[in-house]
Amino acid sequence: MEKEMELKYLKSLAKLYPSVAAASTEIINLQSVLNLPKGTEHFMTDIHGEYEQFFHVLKNGSGSVKKKINEEFGNTLSKKDKSGLATLIYYPELKVDLVEKTEENLEDWYKITLHRLIQICKRVASKYTRAKVRKMLPQDFAYVIEELITEKEELLDKEAYYNAIISTIIRVGSAREFIIALSNLIQRLAVDHIHIVGDIFDRGPGPHLIMDKLMSYQSVDIQWGNHDVVWMGAAAGHLACIANVIRVACRYGNLDMLEDGYGINLIPLANFATSVYGDDPCECFKIHYTPNEYNTNDLAWDLRIQKAISVIMFKLEGQIIHENPEFEMEDELFLDKLDLEKGTVKIRGKDYALLDSSFPTVDPKDPYALTPEEAEVMERLQSAFLKCEKLQRHVRFLYTNGSLYKVYNGNLLYHGCVPLNNDGTFRKVRIFGKEYSGKALYDILEVYARKGYYSMDKEERKKGRNILWYIWKNKNSPVYGKDRMTTFERYFVAAPETHVEQKNPYYAYVNEERVIDRILAEFGLDPENSHIVNGHMPVKVAKGETPIKCNGKLFIIDGGFSKAYQKVTGIAGYTLVYNSYGLLLVAHDPFVSVEEAVRTESDIHSQTMVVERTFNRLTVADTDAGREIQERIHDLEELLRAYRSGEVTEKN
Structure with missing residues (x-):
């Protein structure tokens, strides 16, 4: 059976190289390539x-x-x-x-x-x-x-x-x-x-320009960062990801990038923010901008937009956390822990004074429900993101040329970390009822990340989009690598202890050879001759x-x-x-x-x-591409042997 399969493969290869001369020429060409210097x-x-x-x-x-x-x-x-x-x-x-x-x-x-x-x-x-x-x-x-x-x-x-x-x-x-x-x-x-x-997007003014440039290059790969993944979720139409993308753009004074760079219409959001927060100074929602790169005439407008989208975001994220208890993010729910009469919020069992206690759209009876006006704004924003041809083109490039990790020429590339326990062993993480750790965790998250954009199955697509949001900020996400994202606390609470985001134990082990060797081996690399690029x-x-x-x-x-x-x-x-x-x-x-x-x-x-x-x-022979070429040379030499033995017939 094995011999039959081999002969079938050689006959298929013969269609590309139909003669001894053609196969010999290709072997010579490939052998010469192996001796070229390795590319930079x-x-x-x-x-x-x-x-x-x-x-x-x-x-x-x-x-x-x-x-x-x-x-x-x-x-x-x-x-x-x-x-x-x-x-x-x-x-x-x-x-x-x-x-x-x-x-x-x-x-x-x-x-x-x-x-x-x-x-x-x-x-x-x-x-x-x-x-x-x-x-x-x-x-x-x-x-x-x-x-x-x-x-x-x-x-x-x-x-x-x-x-x-x-x-x-x-x-x-x-x-x-x-x-x-x-x-x-x-x-x-x-x-x-x-x-x-990782992390092409957010904070700076030109991720769309960077993506255009990368798409013009002949050979590129991308290991997704959490800031890339949240944009991928937004392009897939995930409401919480869209709200996060707009909030971060607003916080760093980059709404122009969304409007002019991607053509996202923010007028419905701006009108809503003005109608609801028009008399609110929104002082907690400072804009982090570089002088001479931001029009301060927009400051009051942007403060209100940032508060409006932030409150919407906290609601949408609360809905996801309630629907997915296995994400283990209940301690990031705060809208149901507000006491607006006292002006406090309960954070991990302790009451803290609020810097801003104006939440006109939060219903104490159902704090995570969007108002009809908020729902309409998000529906229009979702449509804008889904129909943005340039954004969709960029995100498809991220999917086609990207992944959560890559093994390339003896190097392991990933953006964040391999989630570890305190003792340096791989942390087991539950994803939709099954446990994964190490490389398997990366692999399953990437499967769902792709489903979130491409799947035709409605339920699988929904799971995938929620996983894109999970990768953005969950404590077990390999590209986030902290125990929580303290966005609410940084906006509304002065106490610095509430702002702490504890790094995954991985970062305490970056100089421990036994741990790094175990990670390299987990991804199929020889610890003695390999590196991690992080x-x-x-x-x-x-x-x-x-x-x-x-x-x-x-x-x-x-x-x-x-x-x-x-x-x-x-x-x-x-x-x-x-x-x-x-x-x-x-x-x-x-x-x-x-x-x-x-x-x-x-x-x-x-x-x-x-x-x-x-x-x-x-030389090229020392690279992954070189090893593929060597395999190709071996196959072509087998084809030559088959021609000369009569097992495969030459074509003129």
Whole structure:
């Protein structure tokens, strides 16, 4: 039976490679690919809508572009010329505009610049097969660029050949567009694969811009963070997720992102907030905004919107908690514990004074029921989220290219934590009547997360949408990792002890090798040769914390892309770079602005630390893709054997 199955597979493979020559050629091609240097992987996390900082780090490849410039030109170019070339590659349109206004001999600048860009392009393309480079070439100039970056051994006067092409590019008026195309190609070739270890959304103003950029890249994966998952739930139409998304956007002064970026109509909510809370100062609902990035004329309006959606959110979440007792979130129910006459609320058995005791829409007899007006507002918002084509496109990309965790080239990537007990063992969690822990917990949550968006079964879809909300904030969620989310307490109660969110024991064990080894083994990795790449918890560099844990087996690379965290972390984000020479950890200073970078030819100041260097340079053969190629070569060699033994017949 096994022999029959093998022969059937070989006959199927023969349809793709119908002759000895075809199979042999493919083996030769694949074997050559195995010997290419391993492509550069770029790890980023907790971007939180900070699109300018994200774009700049992506454009410079965490220093990869500047490294290529130094390798190519060494001391033959001045530091100023190399900085200018790097800035051109990062922001070609803006830099060319500036040069065209100020440069006296523009034709000479075009010639010199094109020659330099072609040299860099050749260097960054050398890691890839010609076929892969061809796929990344800009359509308008694909043929010409391929001619310029492909070495032609048969040419006796190569310099004259290349000069003739470049002179023609300038003569026909295409130099500007060609420089831009080459610069963008270099950016793409400098980084082979991008890993986003969660939390693209919330806090910053441009998650929609970040998603557009990621969707334009050739090779991306995303490990969902809790802030991504709540947006996925909102796109699926889950009312509590929608309320959370709007509340967070409002709290950080980003309602413009919802209205202008995604076209979500917030007027019904704004009108409702004004009608119900028009005379309420809503002082507990402060807006956390960056000066010069928020229109303070909207402040009073946004305070009321934030209170209106927050009260709705507490009601909707209370309904989910009542319907799902196995979520074990009863201690996060507060609307039924209000004593508005005394101005207090009971929190975990103790009465606390309320900072705000105005709850005009809360019925003491049924505190978690929406009023008809609230229900109408949420129905219209749900329709807006479900019908938002751009949001749906972005969320489908998150589902297609994302997951709760990923195992890739010996690294385990996840956003938050593997839920543990106090003794470091895997915590057992009940999901719809069955217990799961470790990898199995991740897997079942992801199954339901996908059902919440895709399932055609009404009940399974409802379970899945509730699980998306559960992943956002439950104490057993691997991407949240705290015992509770104290949103109500932070709004309405001054006592700091009510604001405490206790981290999962995982974070106490990040330097315990026995625990980290057990996690790696749980996900099928060799603890001696693998790493965990982790986001979610900001590393407080300013207080002496380090992102490198457990003797280099674990990296927590949340360094504060979000401006909201930069006072805590002391930097503006970490990135991890894994290239053919090993692992590099890069710490970045805050990015000022694109205009400043172009004008001064300045870059983000970044500190690079080599955390692991390989003895021999890594090749494609050392990667997961390489192992797949080796399996393919084995299958093709079996096909050759079958051709030569007569088991499979060649086709002309």
